[in-house]
Amino acid sequence: MPDSSGALVTMTGITKRFAGVLACTDVDLTVRPGEVRALLGENGAGKSTLMNVLAGVITDHEGTITVAGRPHRFRGPADAQAAGIAMIHQELDLVPELSVAENIFLGREPRTRLRTVDVRRMAAAAAAQLVELGVELDPNRAVGSLRVGEQQLVEIAKALSTETRVLIMDEPTAALADAEVRLLFATISRLRERGVAILYISHRMEEIEEIADGATVMRNGQVAGTVDPRSTSRQEVIELMVGRAEDEQFGTDGDATAGPVLLEVRDLAVQAKGRQSGRTDPAGIDLTVRAGEIVGLAGLMGAGRTELLETLYGAAPPGRRTGSVQLDGRDYAPSGPRAALARGVGFVSEDRRRSGLQLQHPVGHNIVLTALRSLCTAGVVRPGRERRAVHEQVAALGIKAASPAVPVGTLSGGNQQKVVFARQLLARPRLLLLDEPTRGIDVGAKAELYRLLRTLADDGLGILFASSELPELLGVCDRIVVLRGGKVVADMPRHRASQGAVLAAAMGSTPKGQA
Numbered sequence: 248m249p250d251s252s253g254a255l256v257t258m259t260g261i262t263k264r265f266a267g268v269l270a271c272t273d274v275d276l277t278v279r280p281g282e283v284r285a286l287l288g289e290n291g292a293g294k295s296t297l298m299n300v301l302a303g304v305i306t307d308h309e310g311t312i313t314v315a316g317r318p319h320r321f322r323g324p325a326d327a328q329a330a331g332i333a334m335i336h337q338e339l340d341l342v343p344e345l346s347v348a349e350n351i352f353l354g355r356e357p358r359t360r361l362r363t364v365d366v367r368r369m370a371a372a373a374a375a376q377l378v379e380l381g382v383e384l385d386p387n388r389a390v391g392s393l394r395v396g397e398q399q400l401v402e403i404a405k406a407l408s409t410e411t412r413v414l415i416m417d418e419p420t421a422a423l424a425d426a427e428v429r430l431l432f433a434t435i436s437r438l439r440e441r442g443v444a445i446l447y448i449s450h451r452m453e454e455i456e457e458i459a460d461g462a463t464v465m466r467n468g469q470v471a472g473t474v475d476p477r478s479t480s481r482q483e484v485i486e487l488m489v490g491r492a493e494d495e496q497f498g499t500d501g502d503a504t505a506g507p508v509l510l511e512v513r514d515l516a517v518q519a520k521g522r523q524s525g526r527t528d529p530a531g532i533d534l535t536v537r538a539g540e541i542v543g544l545a546g547l548m549g550a551g552r553t554e555l556l557e558t559l560y561g562a563a564p565p566g567r568r569t570g571s572v573q574l575d576g577r578d579y580a581p582s583g584p585r586a587a588l589a590r591g592v593g594f595v596s597e598d599r600r601r602s603g604l605q606l607q608h609p610v611g612h613n614i615v616l617t618a619l620r621s622l623c624t625a626g627v628v629r630p631g632r633e634r635r636a637v638h639e640q641v642a643a644l645g646i647k648a649a650s651p652a653v654p655v656g657t658l659s660g661g662n663q664q665k666v667v668f669a670r671q672l673l674a675r676p677r678l679l680l681l682d683e684p685t686r687g688i689d690v691g692a693k694a695e696l697y698r699l700l701r702t703l704a705d706d707g708l709g710i711l712f713a714s715s716e717l718p719e720l721l722g723v724c725d726r727i728v729v730l731r732g733g734k735v736v737a738d739m740p741r742h743r744a745s746q747g748a749v750l751a752a753a754m755g756s757t758p759k760g761q762a
């Protein structure tokens with residue numbers, strides 16, 4: 248029920264300070280029932296912080312919150328939930344060991360008369376919830392065995408299983424492929440018809456234009472403005488975000504002159520041991536990456552992109568491998584990530600939690616972790632060299648941190664992702680495997696990253712770049728390889744690739760070998 252002004256949620260004068268950082272300063276925000284409000288802004292602008300205040304995750308803030316005309320002072324997430332506010336966090340917080348159903352009903356499990364958990368009823372309720380979302384998932388599967396995109400859908404089912412009036416989504420599509428995004432948008436439409444207000448944080452402009460009724464832009468912890476995304480140009484929105492004019496652009500130009508073959512994959516197939524449900528392992532892949540080339544990997548969720556990259560990085564579950572892989576003309580079959588690194592192969596994973604960030608440790612330490620050996624002389628780290636290396640990476644990637652000494656866990660999501668990237672670059676790889684590397688990175692920083700990738704390629708690096716964002720692949724890559732069912736179904740040079748052609752191949756509506 249809205250209050251007399253028509254507002255469902257009113258936040259007034261919200262200020263939140265972390266040791267030394269003003270994350271939100273005097274923010275006002277009003278949302279009506281049935282409204283989809285986008286929140287956007289650069290990495291570190293304060294979006295997650297503001298929403299954590301609304302969801303009761305952050306309680307030591309200034310300012311007031313009113314829901315349906317009633318003032319609230321949340322003492323924790325449970326209070327916010329009781330007021331009808333649910334949040335899907337940027338970093339998913341599911342329990343990997345528990346099943347899908349157990350995660351959805353965590354802490355509110357249906358009970359039998361004997362007060363034990365009613366497993367059967369719980370599974371049925373979870374299944375119903377998933378069906379309503381249009382998702383096919385076995386409620387009994389362990390969440391840890393699901394792909395990131397699937398886990399995201401479980402989070403959404405979980406948030407919707409309570410009486411929710413306000414649903415906050417912090418970058419919900421960052422890990423979703425196109426088909427799942429459609430599914431999510433359909434759900435959002437249904438919720439909006441039921442009068443649920445949705446707060447939607449995203450860095451993807453085209454999504455915001457498609458689903459948001461209004462877009463509030465944050466800059467340096469403050470509201471820079473609220474606009475109608477349909478009648479405001481992208482240019483204007485970006486200007487509001489960064490406070491200056493900047494293009495959404497890709498750092499590419501002209502066809503790179505590709506060098507010698509760096510990576511040659513022939514008929515690579517893997518049969519993972521044991522039951523690896525949900526994995527699509529390579530099933531006969533042919534692929535070449537030349538030095539100086541950026542090769543895009545496209546495909547729907549479950550097409551096998553992540554599995555291919557993991558196999559090439561030696562990070563896949565052990566299995567029987569057939570076919571051949573050569574790196575620099577020598578056999579390449581890494582027994583693990585360490586062996587891959589030793590051969591000059593770097594990997595940025597789609598799942599930040601598995602990227603090995605030590606959240607309590609300083610930013611600087613996290614950046615130098617894999618490169619430590621190269622910064623040593625006779626086994627001793629040279630502090631000067633380490634500092635310089637860290638400084639260079641922080642500057643190159645525009646990592647926003649009060650200092651390299653602060654724990655990486657205190658950085659905003661996008662800035663954590665940049666740290667992961669910095670660490671890989673510092674190790675000076677020859678071949679860089681990227682799985683959704685720009686996930687959660689803001690528009691300006693993305694443009695810088697694209698430029699950086701092109702510079703690296705010009706220096707002779709080979710890059711294999713998996714992304715669900717087709718405009719990104721089309722903008723950045725020299726060539727696009729499309730996977731489906733663990734096989735290459737198309738391989739097209741940039742000038743012959745289009746969004747339509749890639750999608751058609753990914754969905755199987757063109758014959759094999761097209762283009």
Ligand SMILES: Nc1ncnc2c1ncn2[C@@H]1O[C@H](COP(=O)(O)OP(=O)(O)OP(=O)(O)O)[C@@H](O)[C@H]1O
Pocket residue numbers: 265266268269270288289290291292293294295296297337656657658659660661662687689
């Ligand atoms: N727990 C924390 N301790 C210290 N500082 C923090 C903490 N959480 C956030 N901050 C700081 O508050 C500021 C705002 O961060 P926030 O996570 O709200 O940004 P964001 O807009 O969500 O960015 P992104 O798009 O990267 O997710 C940043 O400078 C961040 O480093």
Ligand SMILES: [Mg+2]
Pocket residue numbers: 294295296337417659660661
């Ligand atoms: Mg955030």
